[in-house]
Amino acid sequence: MQKAFEAALIDGKSLAASLVERIAGDVAVIKAETGQTPGLAVVLVGEDPASAVYVKSKHRQTEAAGMRSFVHRLPVDTTQDALMSLLDQLNADPAVNGILVQLPLPPHLEAAEVINAINPAKDVDGFHISNAGLLATGQEALVPCTPLGCTMLLKDRLSDLSGLNALVIGKSNIVGKPMAQLLMAENCTVTVAHSRTRNLPELCRTADILVVAVGRPEMVRGDWIKPGATVIDVGINRVEGKGKPRIVGDVAFAEAGHAAAITPVPGGVGPMTIACLLANTVTAFRRQNKPNTTRFAAE
Ligand code: NDP
Numbered sequence: 001m002q003k004a005f006e007a008a009l010i011d012g013k014s015l016a017a018s019l020v021e022r023i024a025g026d027v028a029v030i031k032a033e034t035g036q037t038p039g040l041a042v043v044l045v046g047e048d049p050a051s052a053v054y055v056k057s058k059h060r061q062t063e064a065a066g067m068r069s070f071v072h073r074l075p076v077d078t079t080q081d082a083l084m085s086l087l088d089q090l091n092a093d094p095a096v097n098g099i100l101v102q103l104p105l106p107p108h109l110e111a112a113e114v115i116n117a118i119n120p121a122k123d124v125d126g127f128h129i130s131n132a133g134l135l136a137t138g139q140e141a142l143v144p145c146t147p148l149g150c151t152m153l154l155k156d157r158l159s160d161l162s163g164l165n166a167l168v169i170g171k172s173n174i175v176g177k178p179m180a181q182l183l184m185a186e187n188c189t190v191t192v193a194h195s196r197t198r199n200l201p202e203l204c205r206t207a208d209i210l211v212v213a214v215g216r217p218e219m220v221r222g223d224w225i226k227p228g229a230t231v232i233d234v235g236i237n238r239v240e241g242k243g244k245p246r247i248v249g250d251v252a253f254a255e256a257g258h259a260a261a262i263t264p265v266p267g268g269v270g271p272m273t274i275a276c277l278l279a280n281t282v283t284a285f286r287r288q289n290k291p292n293t294t295r296f297a298a299e
Pocket of ligand 1: 146169170171174195196214215234237270
């Protein structure tokens with residue numbers, strides 16, 4: 001007989017909604033106090049359908065939080081020089097407090113050069129080498145949105161992460177590495193696994209906190225998960241089958257009932273990512289305009 005599913009669901013949707021509500025409140029205060037409106041510029045090159053959906057959603061939610069949204073849609077054959085000169089323009093524009101270049105870029109463009117051309121103070125994705133370095137050295141940075149959202153979910157659930165064993169599977173610059181830095185900042189004992197890691201299931205079984213950011217549908221099986229662990233599933237995988245394609249995570253959700261808590265996919269990490277983008281835009285505004293004053297709810 002199959003065991004009952006006892007893990008609590010970590011509801012990213014509702015935490016993100018309350019974060020967005022607080023951000024909208026912060027924006028209203030900023031407008032009343034300064035007469036200014038925080039602005040976010042999003043640059044999309046090409047017509048990748050998934051990217052187009054993300055950009056649309058970012059635009060909608062930025063405006064819903066009371067901020068200005070500037071979307072720049074560029075053709076797929078945009079040159080590196082043209083993209084760099086748009087970034088120069090946005091860097092210099094006082095109405096733009098945050099700049100995000102939607103990834104992936106078409107292959108002829110040099111992504112690292114593009115990201116590092118963004119003014120670090122406006123780098124709301126937190127991917128610029130300055131922000132990566134500040135985060136790695138424990139200084140005030142703009143922090144990548146997805147790992148920031150994961151950390152908020154964990155702190156909301158566990159309050160104090162200090163001393164817990166955390167395993168991050170995946171070591172990308174945008175999720176795995178900053179996630180490990182944030183968990184270290186919370187005084188977790190952190191291990192980072194990747195495609196060459198040996199004995200991954202055994203390693204998983206030692207983790208009180210398991211963050212999975214791999215991009216392989218249901219790779220982490222139930223018997224890899226320590227009973228009572230808290231599981232954050234970052235993966236978003238589209239799986240074709242009978243009927244409509246399904247979106248699943250990197251964790252075999254139905255087998256994870258003995259975890260203390262787990263994020264569903266969808267509805268877990270995803271909503272937090274956009275909420276954290278809005279939070280970073282408000283943070284960037286505050287640091288650009290009123291350093292050392294009011295800290296806002298999202299920080
Ligand atoms: P990347 O492809 O950049 O990185 C994947 C990582 O997984 C790499 O470090 C890779 O190891 C590791 N990996 C691959 N195969 C294995 C394996 N068999 N065992 C252990 N590790 C493995 O992906 P991202 O970090 O950009 O994204 C990861 C997932 O998160 C994707 O599904 C993506 O869609 C999702 N995502 C979700 C977001 C959200 O808002 N919810 C936002 C961003 C991403 P190696 O380095 O050795 O190659």
